[in-house]
Amino acid sequence: xxxxxxxxxxxxxxxCGCVVTVNDKVLVGKNRVVAWESxxxxxxxxxxxxxxxxxxxxxxxxxxxxxxxxxxxxxMTRDGEVVVxxxxxxxxxxxxxxxxxxxxxxxxxxxxxDFTLAELRQLAVSERFQEIDGERSAVFEDRFPLMQSxxxxxxxxxxxxxxxxxxxxxxxxxxxxxxxxxPAFHREEGKDISAAVLDILSTYGYTTMQDxxxxxxxxxxELQRIHAELLPAMNxxxxxxxxxxxxxxxxxxxxxxxxxxxxxxADGIGPSMFLIVGQESRASDLATTDLVERAHGLGLAVHPxxxxxxxxxxxxxxxxxxxxxxxxxxxxxxVFTDFPDLTVAFLESNL
Numbered sequence: 001x002x003x004x005x006x007x008x009x010x011x012x013x014x015x016c017g018c019v020v021t022v023n024d025k026v027l028v029g030k031n032r033v034v035a036w037e038s039x040x041x042x043x044x045x046x047x048x049x050x051x052x053x054x055x056x057x058x059x060x061x062x063x064x065x066x067x068x069x070x071x072x073x074x075x076m077t078r079d080g081e082v083v084v085x086x087x088x089x090x091x092x093x094x095x096x097x098x099x100x101x102x103x104x105x106x107x108x109x110x111x112x113x114d115f116t117l118a119e120l121r122q123l124a125v126s127e128r129f130q131e132i133d134g135e136r137s138a139v140f141e142d143r144f145p146l147m148q149s150x151x152x153x154x155x156x157x158x159x160x161x162x163x164x165x166x167x168x169x170x171x172x173x174x175x176x177x178x179x180x181x182x183p184a185f186h187r188e189e190g191k192d193i194s195a196a197v198l199d200i201l202s203t204y205g206y207t208t209m210q211d212x213x214x215x216x217x218x219x220x221x222e223l224q225r226i227h228a229e230l231l232p233a234m235n236x237x238x239x240x241x242x243x244x245x246x247x248x249x250x251x252x253x254x255x256x257x258x259x260x261x262x263x264x265x266a267d268g269i270g271p272s273m274f275l276i277v278g279q280e281s282r283a284s285d286l287a288t289t290d291l292v293e294r295a296h297g298l299g300l301a302v303h304p305x306x307x308x309x310x311x312x313x314x315x316x317x318x319x320x321x322x323x324x325x326x327x328x329x330x331x332x333x334x335v336f337t338d339f340p341d342l343t344v345a346f347l348e349s350n351l
Contacts, residue, residue, distance in 0.1 A: 040334025175212030
């Protein structure tokens with residue numbers, strides 16, 4: 001085909017909305033659909049832009065909004081239950097200070113591991129807040145009102161049953177994306193949270209690389225232990241994701257050698273979005289890194305966090321622009337988002 005005909009064909013395809021560029025390669029027709037349909041929408045703590053994080057209501061809403069995977073942050077109770085909460089503290093998302101005022105540790109914090117599941121059931125879960133001089137204020141002012149309606153703490157098993165139940169009733173194959181929180185802290189408290197989480201995954205049928213699960217953790221030593229010891233001992237093999245923060249502790253993992261080491265035990269990385277585009281970037285001058293390209297070169301999936309419509313970085317004007325930079329221009333494989341509906345709508349509008 002002549003150059004002129006090629007240009008004419010591409011022009012007509014652009015007008016029909018059938019072309020997308022990924023890493024400067026033009027993808028046409030079915031290739032475009034495959035590229036964009038493979039992008040994952042990961043509901044960060046559920047539909048947490050609309051309902052209090054990690055509540056069953058937030059997870060059900062995320063499911064209804066079309067998320068591909070729904071995240072569960074996991075911590076343990078005094079009686080060995082695995083529950084879904086972002087922190088191993090209770091005092092920024094519940095009314096624990098009101099219900100159990102004498103149960104704080106010396107540092108003034110209320111630890112999940114000091115309470116039984118039955119005690120946690122007595123707490124009301126709220127939108128995340130900060131408390132200064134006894135006054136509570138929401139971290140995100142325009143989200144669900146503080147201490148309104150009725151929300152509680154759920155177990156990991158209960159949440160899996162919700163998602164699997166909805167998969168059965170809707171026919172959709174939505175996955176789970178659990179995170180093992182603070183494994184070293186749990187070991188100091190006499191709990192092996194990783195073994196407990198794997199046991200629950202096995203019970204509910206998440207045992208192979210083909211199952212709809214990613215297991216994530218910030219602790220590289222714990223992920224190596226899971227990969228080399230726990231999974232083989234349980235005859236399991238599930239995809240592992242190394243989370244990467246922006247602090248100095250993670251700098252060794254971002255080198256070529258460090259990333260190669262990650263690829264030896266993990267199947268993907270979950271970096272802060274600012275490890276891909278510098279936080280001080282401006283729209284006219286994006287400071288991008290080669291992290292995505294290097295990770296893809298090692299066969300690692302890349303799922304950055306956290307994409308929020310109400311907390312945009314300075315280098316974009318709106319949420320769609322943010323998604324376009326990461327999903328299209330930089331070709332990440334999926335994103336953690338507080339707003340699954342907006343992210344699903346963006347992907348569908350670009351098919």
